[in-house]
Amino acid sequence: MNAILEIEGLKKYYGRAGNQTKALDGIALQVTDGEFLGIMGSSGSGKSTLLNCIATVIRPTAGKxxxxxxxxxxxxxxxxxxxxxxxIGYLFQNFELLDNLTGRENIMLPMSLHNIPDRESKKRLSRLAGYLEITDVLDKFPSQMSGGQKQRVAAARALIMDPCxxxxxxxxxxxxxxxxxxxMEKLSGLNxxxxxxxxxxTHDSNAASYCRRILFIQDGRIFHELRRDMPGETQQEFYERILKVMAQLGGGSANVL
Structure with a gap:
């Protein structure tokens, strides 16, 4: 399989020498085409910093x-x-939908920003809305949607440009x-x-059990890797292996649930 993302020696330090926080301390990893990779770790381990470096929200201190x-x-x-x-398509924890736009307008916004023809935009919207079961909320505003509907609208917006x-x-x-x-069933199905x-x-072991591979981060470094033994290992069995590693990370149940 081809690696579409390669990270080498990634570091992100905050503060100055003597009072420095190493959010990322030499991370190296690859993501192959068609992979569903999870990044886990306790709060403050560096996992969101890693994602934000990939998204170019944060500029790393060193590495590629x-x-x-x-x-x-x-x-x-x-x-x-x-x-x-x-x-890239970014799916946020708190949806980040624009309150004054309908579901349809939120999803279509990236298409209009990148001048995608109207016919193609509507075709992609129809396909995604059907798959994510949000057709009935396309003309509603975020304030009129449930949390699950908002996140599926946000997922459609992240997917509408067919990102790598x-x-x-x-x-x-x-x-x-x-x-x-x-x-998670929808994301797993897309994968x-x-x-x-x-x-x-994620810090949620249930969500992580849908992944094919998981990297565990501790103190800005990769601590452990798990691969689901496909097709023999059930999701429940993989979930139980994830719980064991999270306990070894020193998080216990507080960082698992």
Whole structure:
């Protein structure tokens, strides 16, 4: 499988020598095309910092992030805009929908910003809305939607540009267990059926059990890796292995649930 994302020696330090916080301390990893990779760790371990470096929200102190052969730190202007708008789709914990736009308008916003023809936009919207079961809320405003509906609208917005990779930051964090399960089943289905590449940061072991591979981060470094033994290992068995590693991380149940 081809690696579409390669990270080498990634560091992000805050503060000055003597009073320095090492949020990332030499992370190296690859994400292959069509992979569903989870990043886990206790609060403050560096997992969201990693995602934000990939999304170019945070500039790393050192190291390289290469997406499809291009180093993203060297991107500027139009190239950076294309990367943020087309190469990655970002799914936030708190939805980040615009309150004054309907579900349809929120989803279509990236298409209009990148001048995608109207016919193509409508075709993509129809396909995603049907799959994510949000057709009935397209003309509603976020204030009229449930949490689960908001997150599925946000997922459609992240997917509408057919990005190379979906970055999901605690996507189930603001959802109840029923809506969290529904969202994870949809993301898992996209990965399985449409070969979508997903990199998800989560502290939720239930959500992580949908991944094919998990990297555990502690103190800004990769501590452990788990791979689901496909097709033999059930999701429940993988979930139980995840719990054991989270306990070893020193988090116990407080960082698992």
């Amino acid at each position: 992030i290469v997406m499809q052969g291009e180093e993203i730190q060297s991107m500027k202007g139009r190239k950076l805009s294309e990367y943020r708008g087309k190469k 990779m979906i970055l999901a930051d605690e996507p189930t964090g603001a959802l109840d267990s029923r809506n969290a399960k529904m969202l 399985r059926d449409q070969h979508a590449t997903i990199l998800m940061v």
